[in-house]
Amino acid sequence: MTNESMMTPREIVSELDKYIVGQNAAKKAVAVALRNRWRRARVAEPLHSEIAPKNILMIGPTGVGKTEIARRLAKLTDAPFVKTEATKFTEVGYVGRNVESIIKDLMEAGMKLMRETKKKKVQQQAYDAAVERVLNLLVPPPKDVTDENGNPVKPEENAARRRFREDLRAGRLDEKTVEADVEAQGPTFNVLAPEGMDDMETQLQGLFEKMKQQNREKRRMPVKEVMELYTDEEASKLVDKNECTREAIENVENNGIVFIDEIDKIAKGSDVSSGGDVSREGVQRDLLPLIEGTTVRTKYGWVKTDHILFIASGAFHLSKPSDLVPELQGRLPIRVELASLTAEDFERILTATDCSLVKQYQALLAADGAEVTFTPDAIRHIARYAYEVNERTENIGARRLHTVMEKLLEEVSYEAGNKSSMTLEITADYVKDKLGELAADEDLSRYVL
Secondary structure, eight states, X not given: OOOGGGOOHHHHHHHHHTTOOSOHHHHHHHHHHHHHHHHHTTSOTTHHHHOOOOOEEEEOOTTSSHHHHHHHHHHHXXXXXXXXXXXXXXXXXXXXXXXXXXXXXHHHHHHHHHHHHHHHHTHHHHHHHHHHHHHHHXXXXXXXXXXXXXXXXXXXXXXXXXXXXXXHHHTTTTXXXXXXXXXXXXXXXXXXXXXXXXXXXXXXHHHHHHHHHHOXXXXXXXXXXXXXXXXXXXXXXXXXXXXXXXXXXXXXXXXOEEEEEOGGGGSOOTTSOHHHHHHHHHHHHHHHHHHHOOEEEETTEEEEOTTOEEEEEEOOSSSOGGGSOHHHHHTOOEEEEOOOOOHHHHHHHHHTSTTOHHHHHHHHHHTTTEEEEEOHHXXXXXXXXXXXXXXXXXXXXXXXXXXXXXXXXXXHHHHHTTSSOEEEEEOHHHHHHHHHHHHHOHHHHHHHO
């Protein structure tokens, strides 16, 4: 497949089409924003530093694909990604959570991504070292040998050790139980220091992590599990922590993606009280420096936000994008509106995407030996019922399909585990029988569907 970083906007949209139905305008916007990063990397200074990311504001009802577009985009690019909700920053009085925590969370995601990347590069070396460690648990290691001058000499390996090594690499010893020295199981400590005491938080967190690493215990485990643990430990030893941190910061600064959901909830709508306005506008002004470009201190070092891509989204039912403070509006220059889903869109969501709902339910039930098929008419009826319930009650978009499918297959899911095998064809009549009455009764559908 084409390297993600080299993908053209058309190729990016094509990849997004595999998971998201419709919303072409939004897909094109994020595809261009992503491609612009690749273009900027090839621009020389001083223009390189001056080119700012084209941040995006997605407008549309819930369940139409806003979050999914951002999530799939991050996976597609293998970029550090964090999703947050604007309402998190208004939960506690007028203060809420510190907005800088967004960048700290993004940096954590970036470090995790970089560690995994670095570990993959040394995987073979780590595996070889893990083999030797596990081999020492199975067969006593050869004794140290010195020559006549007292210099260490590599001891000759006996036949038993060579045979065990071959069996270990071939996986023939995976189920054998050994007593291994592993990291002790214990609670994970998350330190939350008071505002303005970031140094103390970083130091305490580092102290607890170091103590956990040093605390080891003897445990009986299958060889396969020990190999996985030891391979990971050896890979961690081989990774240069300083280099990993430096590259992670660089990756976050240039390729990081922040998705801020429910930004409409912090806009000043016409129906909100003045007390809420204070909090909402305060959060907007706190977010502004992050999006404009500032430097945030994390436990891994200082992170510049100038070239991080920010994607904001909201339904804007009770407010308008113009209700945001002007400065924030200016920092979200690209606006795309996502359309409500039609019955035809629901039909495509059920069948046309790579991981469609129908495929998911078929795979789940197949685990219990149940073979379930859907006729085209059945698919159309499911889509129509979901669409009609959305129109009459609250419009929750594609999420309505999950509720409808669960109700439709409730009995099948229950019975599948009690039989060795089951074959069922879901027809239009079957759908009408299970959902028709519920969908027709507005009161019932409001509470059940």
